[in-house]
Amino acid sequence: MSLKNLRASVSRVAMLLLCCACSTAFAAEESAPSVATVTPIAHSLTVDLLRGTGVQTTFLPPKRLPVNRIENWLRKNRSKRFAAFDALVSISDAVPGLAFSHTLRQANIRLVTVDIAYARLPEGEKVVLHDPDEYFWLNTNNLLLMLGILKRDLNRLWPEHRLLINEN
Secondary structure, X not given: OOHHHHXXXXXXXXXXXXXXXXXXXXXXXXXXXXXXXXXXXXXXXXXXXXXXXXXXXXXXXXXXXXXXXXXXXHHHOOOOOOOOOOEEEEOOOOOHHHXXXXXXXXXXXXXXXXXXXXXXXXXXXXOOOOOOOOOXXXXXHHHHHHHHHXXXXXXXXXXXXXXXXXXX
């Protein structure tokens, strides 16, 4: 075998190994979808609906941070770089100070924002707010509405898990 043929063979093997490594990394990245949440109610509902699906849910603020301090934590961490998430579940349409999708889009431009307070549909449902500072998710009707919005959107994001999401 000539030196030229040996180089060509080594080059082909190296390209094949590189392709295998890239496809394995891409498959691993695709096989572990993830959702970020910034409020305890969004986190709780999301974890319950996605149980057993393999979709990972991450609560971004510190665990013991009171709800009334989350907005300040988000403001302080807007410039921080976070991991790439596939979706963000929030209530930012009802509480604008809890908006965090712009920060998370820095890592993934394809981030899907699921707002469980207002359905993002033409004439979509929305929670009833009597006071902007109230904990509107404690109202049973609002909670059921938020659960329905979240279930519908998660089913659209991951149709392969539809049966399990509906069962949860």
